Amino acid sequence: MTNPLTLSIDDEIQLIASGVHAPGAVASSGETCAPELADGPWSIDVLPLPTYGPGASMADPIPAETPRQGVLPEEYRLASKAELDQRILAAKDTLGERVVVLGHFYQRDEVVKYADFVGDSFQLANAAKTRPDAEAIVFCGVHFMAETADILAQPEQRVILPNLAAGCSMADMADIDSVEEAWEQLMELYADETADDGRAPIIPVTYMNSSAALKGFCGRHGGIVCTSSNAATVLQWAFERGRRVLFFPDQHLGRNTAKAMGVPLERMPMWNPRKPLGGNTDDELLDAQVILWHGFCSVHKRFSVAQIERARAEHPDVRVIVHPECPMPVVDAADEYGSTDYIVKAIGAAPAGSTFAIGTEINLVQRLANQYPQHRIFCLDDVICPCSTMYRIHPGYLAWVLEELVAGRVVNEITVGDDVAVPARVALERMLAARP
Numbered sequence: 001m002t003n004p005l006t007l008s009i010d011d012e013i014q015l016i017a018s019g020v021h022a023p024g025a026v027a028s029s030g031e032t033c034a035p036e037l038a039d040g041p042w043s044i045d046v047l048p049l050p051t052y053g054p055g056a057s058m059a060d061p062i063p064a065e066t067p068r069q070g071v072l073p074e075e076y077r078l079a080s081k082a083e084l085d086q087r088i089l090a091a092k093d094t095l096g097e098r099v100v101v102l103g104h105f106y107q108r109d110e111v112v113k114y115a116d117f118v119g120d121s122f123q124l125a126n127a128a129k130t131r132p133d134a135e136a137i138v139f140c141g142v143h144f145m146a147e148t149a150d151i152l153a154q155p156e157q158r159v160i161l162p163n164l165a166a167g168c169s170m171a172d173m174a175d176i177d178s179v180e181e182a183w184e185q186l187m188e189l190y191a192d193e194t195a196d197d198g199r200a201p202i203i204p205v206t207y208m209n210s211s212a213a214l215k216g217f218c219g220r221h222g223g224i225v226c227t228s229s230n231a232a233t234v235l236q237w238a239f240e241r242g243r244r245v246l247f248f249p250d251q252h253l254g255r256n257t258a259k260a261m262g263v264p265l266e267r268m269p270m271w272n273p274r275k276p277l278g279g280n281t282d283d284e285l286l287d288a289q290v291i292l293w294h295g296f297c298s299v300h301k302r303f304s305v306a307q308i309e310r311a312r313a314e315h316p317d318v319r320v321i322v323h324p325e326c327p328m329p330v331v332d333a334a335d336e337y338g339s340t341d342y343i344v345k346a347i348g349a350a351p352a353g354s355t356f357a358i359g360t361e362i363n364l365v366q367r368l369a370n371q372y373p374q375h376r377i378f379c380l381d382d383v384i385c386p387c388s389t390m391y392r393i394h395p396g397y398l399a400w401v402l403e404e405l406v407a408g409r410v411v412n413e414i415t416v417g418d419d420v421a422v423p424a425r426v427a428l429e430r431m432l433a434a435r436p
């Protein structure tokens with residue numbers, strides 16, 4: 001039982017754009033939800049937005065002096081794959097131990113192949129710590145990941161995001177002003193509450209996929225950071241210290257995790273930052289155990305129960321594993337759910353001849369399918385829908401930042417000021433102490 005494909009997601013998108021359907025491709029429909037990805041990420045560099053401020057999400061005010069991506073020099077935009085390959089390898093060779101390149105699981109293969117470490121955002125930030133002598137950390141992921149790497153890196157290390165427009169749409173759904181405003185309203189509501197258990201009325205918990213400003217907010221307000229691997233441990237930590245949790249930005253991770261811990265759905269109201277009290281009544285918020293921010297991942301919200309039913313109808317022996325950023329009905333219908341690390345390990349440990357339908361970002365699914373030809377592995381969604389913001393890191397941008405480093409110039413540096421980094425580190429350290 002083999003996976004009849006060796007194409008990368010970018011190869012498939014390029015073929016679809018030229019009207020060719022690759023037989024046996026991971027996305028069996030031969031369609032993509034984002035045909036514009038075939039044009040190259042530089043098509044958006046000419047737009048005034050998006051860009052990011054230091055320690056801020058896209059919705060925050062962006063200081064005028066913040067560097068914007070700007071247009072990638074033509075020599076990189078027009079270079080062939082072979083030329084970029086040769087230039088990236090030559091630059092890496094020249095820089096040697098002075099640079100470490102990190103590649104997120106969801107990054108395209110054309111970039112991941114140059115990574116010294118591949119993993120999830122937190123694994124990568126920790127991997128960078130194993131190279132304290134590297135002068136530069138080139139993070140091929142998205143903005144919040146580079147921020148976390150900067151918070152955890154040695155003070156003299158420079159963190160570089162090859163394309164400044166590589167953000168995370170979920171992280172952008174919770175900006176610091178909206179969270180501060182929500183917190184003020186909640187503090188006012190809970191001010192009269194009396195409790196003799198010594199617990200705070202509410203504890204803020206932010207998912208790793210959030211701006212550094214929100215991690216700093218959690219550090220300042222007795223809160224903590226979680227990943228998709230340790231969300232239950234972190235929620236338990238928070239319940240020991242508070243009667244409620246404000247969980248942001250991902251409603252699905254919060255709901256799926258709290259539900260599995262026995263929190264009833266009616267005690268998990270949603271906070272819509274555009275409405276007073278988040279669109280809830282006083283009583284609903286007083287009775288709440290977990291208040292869920294109105295955020296989601298545009299990639300994971302595409303997965304559906306109908307896709308799972310179809311996978312089971314076509315492959316009766318299929319094992320369906322989905323990521324906890326998927327909506328609750330999808331997680332409930334799957335055989336298992338877990339973080340990217342869980343998915344990678346589950347496939348690695350399975351007996352040869354297993355069949356997997358996976359509900360997570362398609363670059364990772366495709367890579368696993370190629371890496372484990374002894375299994376049949378496919379994405380639940382038969383339309384190619386990669387994380388379009390992470391996709392903005394094209395090999396051309398990697399070649400550019402590396403060659404600039406060779407020339408002694410640091411471009412696209414991500415720095416988090418101490419006013420944010422210090423409390424953010426506190427929230428991250430609480431998470432580490434709350435292991436497993």
Ligand code: SF4
Nearest residue numbers: 168169170297299387
């Ligand atoms: S897959 Fe979703 S959560 Fe992950 S970086 Fe992309 S938009 Fe953000």
